[in-house]
Amino acid sequence: MVWNQNASLVRPQNLYLVVCISFVFGVSSAFPDLSDKFCTFKVTFRNFRLILSWELKNHSVVPDRYTLRYTVISRPDQVKIVEHCSNTTASSCDLTDVWEVLPETYSIRVDGFRGNTTLVQCSSYLFLVTHMSLEPPEFDIVGFTDHINVLVKFPPVIPKILGGGVLKFYLSLIIEEQSGNIVKKHNPELNENITGNFTYVIDKLLPNTNYCVSVYFKPRNLGAVHRSPVKCILLQPGQETESSESAKIGGIITMFVIAAVIVITIIILKRVGYICLRNHFPKVLNFYNFSTWVFPEMPPLETVAFVEVIHVNRKKKVWDYNYDDESDSNDDTATPQTNAGGYTMHGLVGRLLGPASASSATPEDCMEPDAEEPDPSEPDTDIDTEPLVPSGPSPGQSEGTSGAYECRGKQLQDPITEEDSWSTGGSGDKITFNVNLSSVFMRVLDDDLEVPPGLPSFPEETYNLQESHRLETSSLAANGEGTQPLFPTPSAECQWPEDVLSDESDSSESDVDIGDGYIMR
Amino acid sequence: MSTKPDVIRKCLWPACLVGLLITGVLSLDCNLLHFHLRKVTWQNLRLLSSMSNSFPVECLREIKAFELPQEILSHTQPVKRYIVEAFYEMSIQAFNIFSQYTFKSTWENDYLKQIQIGLDQQLQYAERCLEEEEKEEDDSKEMEEDGINHSEATVPQLSNLELRRYFNRIDNFLKEKKYSHCAWEIIRVEIRRCFYYYFQKFAPLLRKK
Numbered sequence: 218m219v220w221n222q223n224a225s226l227v228r229p230q231n232l233y234l235v236v237c238i239s240f241v242f243g244v245s246s247a248f249p250d251l252s253d254k255f256c257t258f259k260v261t262f263r264n265f266r267l268i269l270s271w272e273l274k275n276h277s278v279v280p281d282r283y284t285l286r287y288t289v290i291s292r293p294d295q296v297k298i299v300e301h302c303s304n305t306t307a308s309s310c311d312l313t314d315v316w317e318v319l320p321e322t323y324s325i326r327v328d329g330f331r332g333n334t335t336l337v338q339c340s341s342y343l344f345l346v347t348h349m350s351l352e353p354p355e356f357d358i359v360g361f362t363d364h365i366n367v368l369v370k371f372p373p374v375i376p377k378i379l380g381g382g383v384l385k386f387y388l389s390l391i392i393e394e395q396s397g398n399i400v401k402k403h404n405p406e407l408n409e410n411i412t413g414n415f416t417y418v419i420d421k422l423l424p425n426t427n428y429c430v431s432v433y434f435k436p437r438n439l440g441a442v443h444r445s446p447v448k449c450i451l452l453q454p455g456q457e458t459e460s461s462e463s464a465k466i467g468g469i470i471t472m473f474v475i476a477a478v479i480v481i482t483i484i485i486l487k488r489v490g491y492i493c494l495r496n497h498f499p500k501v502l503n504f505y506n507f508s509t510w511v512f513p514e515m516p517p518l519e520t521v522a523f524v525e526v527i528h529v530n531r532k533k534k535v536w537d538y539n540y541d542d543e544s545d546s547n548d549d550t551a552t553p554q555t556n557a558g559g560y561t562m563h564g565l566v567g568r569l570l571g572p573a574s575a576s577s578a579t580p581e582d583c584m585e586p587d588a589e590e591p592d593p594s595e596p597d598t599d600i601d602t603e604p605l606v607p608s609g610p611s612p613g614q615s616e617g618t619s620g621a622y623e624c625r626g627k628q629l630q631d632p633i634t635e636e637d638s639w640s641t642g643g644s645g646d647k648i649t650f651n652v653n654l655s656s657v658f659m660r661v662l663d664d665d666l667e668v669p670p671g672l673p674s675f676p677e678e679t680y681n682l683q684e685s686h687r688l689e690t691s692s693l694a695a696n697g698e699g700t701q702p703l704f705p706t707p708s709a710e711c712q713w714p715e716d717v718l719s720d721e722s723d724s725s726e727s728d729v730d731i732g733d734g735y736i737m738r
Numbered sequence: 739m740s741t742k743p744d745v746i747r748k749c750l751w752p753a754c755l756v757g758l759l760i761t762g763v764l765s766l767d768c769n770l771l772h773f774h775l776r777k778v779t780w781q782n783l784r785l786l787s788s789m790s791n792s793f794p795v796e797c798l799r800e801i802k803a804f805e806l807p808q809e810i811l812s813h814t815q816p817v818k819r820y821i822v823e824a825f826y827e828m829s830i831q832a833f834n835i836f837s838q839y840t841f842k843s844t845w846e847n848d849y850l851k852q853i854q855i856g857l858d859q860q861l862q863y864a865e866r867c868l869e870e871e872e873k874e875e876d877d878s879k880e881m882e883e884d885g886i887n888h889s890e891a892t893v894p895q896l897s898n899l900e901l902r903r904y905f906n907r908i909d910n911f912l913k914e915k916k917y918s919h920c921a922w923e924i925i926r927v928e929i930r931r932c933f934y935y936y937f938q939k940f941a942p943l944l945r946k947k
Binding site for chain 2: 288290291292293296319320321322324326340341342344346347383385
């Protein structure tokens with residue numbers, strides 16, 4: 218310091234001058250200026266009050282009274298005494314209403330007395346802008362569910378020394394929020410004319426979490442920062458959260474109770490027998506073979522041979538007592554017709570086996586039909602109830618009836634086995650063709666139609682009498698109704714009476730009155 | 739294995755220089771006048787306060803009121819230009835005064851040099867900002883009438899004269915006291931007071947702008 222270095226040379230002369238000048242001006246300055254050695258001064262803003270405090274370095278010297286004087290360096294005024302800090306026992310003085318200009322430099326002097334003796338004189342000069350220490354303001358915190366209200370206490374009237382925008386531009390209010398190792402700083406904007414308490418809300422906080430809050434001023438001159446004591450609070454879950462959680466829990470419990478009651482009721486009713494629950498799900502709900510369900514296996518390609526059995530209506534011949542040649546009978550026979558599909562259409566003339574027909578057609582090896590054979594006088598019903606291809610016991614059928622048809626099949630075996638294709642030829646009274654009955658769709662045409670529509674072309678197959686018979690018996694059992702007894706299933710043992718077809722075609726024509734249905738396989 | 743620290747060491751200095759350069763460039767931006775003014779003011783206050791930690795009691799009787807101008811700004815537009823002009827006037831006057839400081843203490847010389855360097859930088863900054871302001875005004879002068887321009891030109895002169903008179907009083911005090919120690923102490927305190935007083939006045943105006 219400059220004046221310290223030169224003080225050793227100038228001090229005796231200046232001391233004399235100071236003493237003389239002080240007597241002239243009436244300034245009581247009995248002791249040299251050695252205040253730096255005895256006192257330490259401190260200027261702080263405590264609760265927005267400008268407090269000047271001092272502390273003696275030599276603790277053995279304890280004055281009982283102090284008097285504070287000051288001078289504003291920029292004003293050539295006399296030294297001023299602070300009246301409320303004259304002969305005070307406190308080692309501090311509130312100068313809020315005394316010093317009103319911040320950028321001033323104040324020269325201060327504190328005289329310590331014991332009785333009438335001046336024990337010590339402390340002098341210093343203070344430039345408040347750089348020497349002022351800002352203590353943190355008082356504050357309170359109120360915790361809620363997810364936010365904290367910080368109440369910073371400001372005086373109702375801001376001191377003049379902090380007016381003029383000093384508080385806003387010189388000081389910066391910082392509110393620190395700490396949770397664990399996470400520290401967040403909030404810098405609320407202060408109004409120039411801020412008065413009264415200031416409330417700041419720290420929001421977006423986590424419930425049921427401990428938060429600590431600290432408040433302090435941060436001077437823009439990069440001076441020392443004095444933090445306030447930390448105040449901590451644990452945020453509790455609010456009533457709204459608790460009620461919503463309890464409502465959710467209650468709702469879940471209620472749903473479980475209702476579901477349990479329903480299940481128990483169903484079980485009881487099932488055991489009692491009041492309701493019957495299916496044990497087996499329908500096939501559509503069987504997800505056992507899910508892949509199969511999603512990607513259904515295509516049925517094996519099987520050759521489908523469509524056979525259209527054309528019913529040729531023949532007029533009932535009325536014997537006109539003409540004994541001419543019987544060449545007319547040839548006209549009535551179904552002549553094979555070819556269509557665009559390559560099939561040779563043969564008209565099958567089916568007849569029902571009545572008692573007379575049965576006796577004439579049945580060979581020695583065949584079984585006799587029972588008395589339940591259909592009556593020829595009722596061709597419609599007989600046809601419906603006596604399928605041409607027996608497939609085992611079915612409603613409306615009897616074993617005897619099936620046996621009669623079986624017999625028919627037997628009679629046909631020999632000529633059929635020798636041929637493996639449609640035979641277009643043959644005698645006029647004989648029609649033989651091979652059909653795979655396992656894939657035959659037969660349709661009985663109406664009386665109006667003599668020529669069926671074009672048939673699809675399918676490869677001809679060899680008709681296996683034995684196998685087809687077994688298949689027929691099994692497949693037609695379920696299709697008892699609507700099946701058309703047009704196509705007999707010959708067995709291996711019996712042979713179709715060749716004469717039966719041609720001779721009895723007349724009677725069979727009128728007897729055949731079948732509907733429009735297909736025999737589906 | 740030691741390549742990383744070497745690389746860091748090599749890059750550290752250039753990075754620091756670049757950072758300082760950027761900071762310096764940004765701080766010299768006239769649009770950041772508020773930040774520059776605050777930075778310069780606090781820097782000067784620290785330097786002037788560090789030169790002397792106490793004020794000699796014997797110098798109290800040599801105190802003089804230099805009558806710092808309370809109102810040096812015109813309330814007409816533009817405010818920024820007047821602030822820059824006032825800032826420029828203060829800087830150049832203080833630089834001239836401290837150039838006459840002849841105290842030969844080493845400790846004082848170091849601080850004095852720092853103050854002079856800082857004031858020189860302030861002058862350069864203020865000059866550059868004034869040139870920019872003049873260019874903007876030249877562009878707008880063609881759109882305005884001559885009478886309005888003439889009236890605007892007189893206001894800055896009045897405000898700068900007050901400052902010049904103020905610093906003339908300070909200079910005269912030094913000469914009168916023959917550049918004594920107490921005179922320099924009193925001048926140091928007065929200039930420090932001047933810098934902070936106008937910063938306290940300019941800062942709210944710049945923030946509002």
